[in-house]
Amino acid sequence: MGKRLLLASSVAAILAFSASAEAKTVIKMMHQGDPGWVAAYGDLAKRFEAENPDVDIELIYAPHDAYNEKFSAAVMAKQLPDIMELDAPFLANYVWSGYLAPIKDVIDADVLSDMTESNIAQGTYAIDKQLYAIGLTDSSVVLYGNRKYLEKIGARIPKSVDDAWTREEFEANLEKLSKVEGVKWPIDTFRGYGIKTEWITYAYSPILQSAGCDLIDRKSWKSEGMLDSQPCVDAMTMMQNWVNKGWVVPQSSGTNQFYAEGHPAALALGGHWFYAEAAAAMKDDVVVMPLPKFGAKGASPDGTWIWGITTASKHPDIAGKFVSFMLKDKAYRDYAKSQSAYPGLKSFAAESPLYAPGGALAVAFEQASKTAVPRPPHPAYPAITAAYMQAVDKIFNKGDVKQALSDAAQKIDEDIADNDGYPPFNGEQ
Amino acid sequence: MSDTALASAPLAQPAKVPAIRRKRFNAYRAIQAASMLIIALVIVSPLFLLAVASLKDDRFQILADMGTFRAFWVSNPTLANFAEVAHFSGELAFGRYLLNSLIILFATVVGGLVVNSMAGFVLAWGSLRGRAVILALVIALYVIPQESIIMPLVIMVSRAGITDGFAVQIVPWIASPLYTFLFYQFFAQLPKDLFEAAEMDGASVFRVYRSIFLPLSLPALATVSILMGIEAWNQYLWPILVTQTDYARPISVAIATFFGQDSIFWDRAMAASVLMMLPILAFYLAFQRWFVSSFVGSAIKG
Known part of the structure; x- marks a missing residue:
């Protein structure tokens, strides 16, 4: 009798435990990031779970370089998470493919109204104008300078986007810097990031846009005639000349020559995140300047890794609740600030003196409203960026500029043709 | 046996030992050895570089040293990275x-x-x-x-x-x-x-x-x-x-x-x-x- 009672109570306990485990709603979130961010997400999930004991947040990590492969595998295996981190320019492709759901109804209203224009732009799908993703942060690229070297050549230091260096001024300064003692390379364009990351398209395509062309015509969605147009050929020939003259830090020399011992690079075309590292090493010798104007107008990149909710989620409301929680979480914001994160929410901008007027990166934030050009919000973007990166690689390795850009444009147009123009982007509904 | 005894002993007929041939310089072997040394260096140097870099405490210094001979040397080794x-x-x-x-x-x-x-x-x-x-x-x-x-x-x-x-x-x-x-x-x-x-x-x-x-x-x-x-x-x-x-x-x-x-x-x-x-x-x-x-x-x- 005693044994039976024990058995019965054990079974009851196991069933009760199973039932409580089943009662928990599991929300899976796929993300990338370095150890600091990974730990920040882990802590964030714990805080959310403490406030919402009926929810279990399961974090799915994928290394930055293999994120797209991981995502493809999840799609093929029909194992899309509830929440996914995505690089903003890929949003159109993901929405067009049916992977992402609109989020306006599941994100807290105060968070939605807190978004900057650039944040809204990077998360909005051009066809239905709906919001599909949101982020705490955004991004930009600026021109960093070594104050000592700039003073040696007597260079003017621009204070705002409006008085950015012109192409002539910029190239003249590169020439002068190449002759300054201690300068091994006048500029680091961070070729060290390689062609496996998004860097080349992200950071170099604004040079094309400033020069008066683009990766693709944003009305006809054709690349031939645009990417291989004369302004683009001229702009890329200019960059090739910098490389040929030995002015650019080579890919093999890594990504820190601006502040490495001896400061071998005088300028750096770097992301906003580069400031924290550079300032730690160089203190007040770091000068932050707007990107030069290579034509009639300035252009700068925007967009970063943002959060979307997938169509596979059975609990988009809970997923949205977690995303809202994350974007408002103080500790998460504090960690983002420690990484000199570029604000994508107005309240976060107010908390970030680095980007406020007078702050070291104020000019970077100014670019968001004056010169930011999002990468082409088209489903063919993965093909566009891959083709352009290959073209840049060829050009920097002494390839024929016109030929490399024509080949890239052809590849892009072929991808669009292979997908029947990605309707409704071709005008068909 | 004392030294005197040794001195007074009749000189023994030298045993027939093969004459030590002076090794002639063999260019083929030298090239072979040099090639093997180069191959060994090529194989071992990345591992050595890895081990040396792991003992440097500054990730930026590791990058700065890359491409120079300093990549193979650490002045202040530390196990902090391992910790x-x-x-x-x-x-x-x-x-x-x-x-x-x-x-x-x-x-x-x-x-x-x-x-x-x-x-x-x-x-x-x-x-x-x-x-x-x-x-x-x-x-x-x-x-x-x-x-x-x-x-x-x-x-x-x-x-x-x-x-x-x-x-x-x-x-x-x-x-x-x-x-x-x-x-x-x-x-x-x-x-x-x-x-x-x-x-x-x-x-x-x-x-x-x-x-x-x-x-x-x-x-x-x-x-x-x-x-x-x-x-x-x-x-x-x-x-x-x-x-x-x-x-x-x-x-x-x-x-x-x-x-x-x-x-x-x-x-x-x-x-x-x-x-x-x-x-x-x-x-x-x-x-x-x-x-x-x-x-x-x-x-x-x-």
Whole structure:
């Protein structure tokens, strides 16, 4: 009798435990990031779970370089998470493919109204104008300078986007810097990031846009005639000349020559995140300047890794609740600030003196409203960026500029043709 | 014997010893030695660089030193990177990743030795019909690169419901055309008399395999162990695709965490790489005698 009672109570306990485990709603979130961010997400999930004991947040990590492969595998295996981190320019492709759901109804209203224009732009799908993703942060690229070297050549230091260096001024300064003692390379364009990351398209395509062309015509969605147009050929020939003259830090020399011992690079075309590292090493010798104007107008990149909710989620409301929680979480914001994160929410901008007027990166934030050009919000973007990166690689390795850009444009147009123009982007509904 | 005695002793007839020939300078041997030295340097220098870099505390310094001879020198060596890597808590418990990799390695190798050696034995000595065709298929499968089948495999394992665990990282890689063929080649070269004598004594095919052929195949077992072990240890893309959580994630993926979107933590990545290298190095050293003899044997036998 005693044994039976024990058995019965054990079974009851196991069933009760199973039932409580089943009662928990599991929300899976796929993300990338370095150890600091990974730990920040882990802590964030714990805080959310403490406030919402009926929810279990399961974090799915994928290394930055293999994120797209991981995502493809999840799609093929029909194992899309509830929440996914995505690089903003890929949003159109993901929405067009049916992977992402609109989020306006599941994100807290105060968070939605807190978004900057650039944040809204990077998360909005051009066809239905709906919001599909949101982020705490955004991004930009600026021109960093070594104050000592700039003073040696007597260079003017621009204070705002409006008085950015012109192409002539910029190239003249590169020439002068190449002759300054201690300068091994006048500029680091961070070729060290390689062609496996998004860097080349992200950071170099604004040079094309400033020069008066683009990766693709944003009305006809054709690349031939645009990417291989004369302004683009001229702009890329200019960059090739910098490389040929030995002015650019080579890919093999890594990504820190601006502040490495001896400061071998005088300028750096770097992301906003580069400031924290550079300032730690160089203190007040770091000068932050707007990107030069290579034509009639300035252009700068925007967009970063943002959060979307997938169509596979059975609990988009809970997923949205977690995303809202994350974007408002103080500790998460504090960690983002420690990484000199570029604000994508107005309240976060107010908390970030680095980007406020007078702050070291104020000019970077100014670019968001004056010169930011999002990468082409088209489903063919993965093909566009891959083709352009290959073209840049060829050009920097002494390839024929016109030929490399024509080949890239052809590849892009072929991808669009292979997908029947990605309707409704071709005008068909 | 005193010195005097030595001095007064008649001089003995010098024994006929072969005259010491002065070695002539051999240009061929010198070039050979120099070439070997260069090859050895090329192979060893990245490992040395890795070890040196892991002892530098500043990730920016590691980058700055790259491309110069300073990359091979550390003025203030420190174990701080190892301490940081080892004590990483929470999501990145390094010891756990190391253990996961060891579990995957051990299970894959043990499973692989059993399955592939049995398959190789049956192909060499079994009475299976169409052995030649199966063998041809095995060889044909060998030339298909792993990457080309990886996505269909992802779909298969997800439909089988074995994602995110150890099984999914072990089971698909146990049966291997390469190792089956290696065992087949080894078993097929053993004398036929061994098989026939055992058969006459009434031994079953399995008994012949287990009691006679397997004990004789130590070099093949060692070779396959090392090759499979290295393969399992270095798996990167597959665990990324099939693991969802940290539960069974191997060390190779953990190291990739140090390569972030905006920052690369070279110092910790180097220390973690050294730690990742040590077990497989020990594994290789433990089996290298058989490994080398197996390869030499294979070369002689063609």
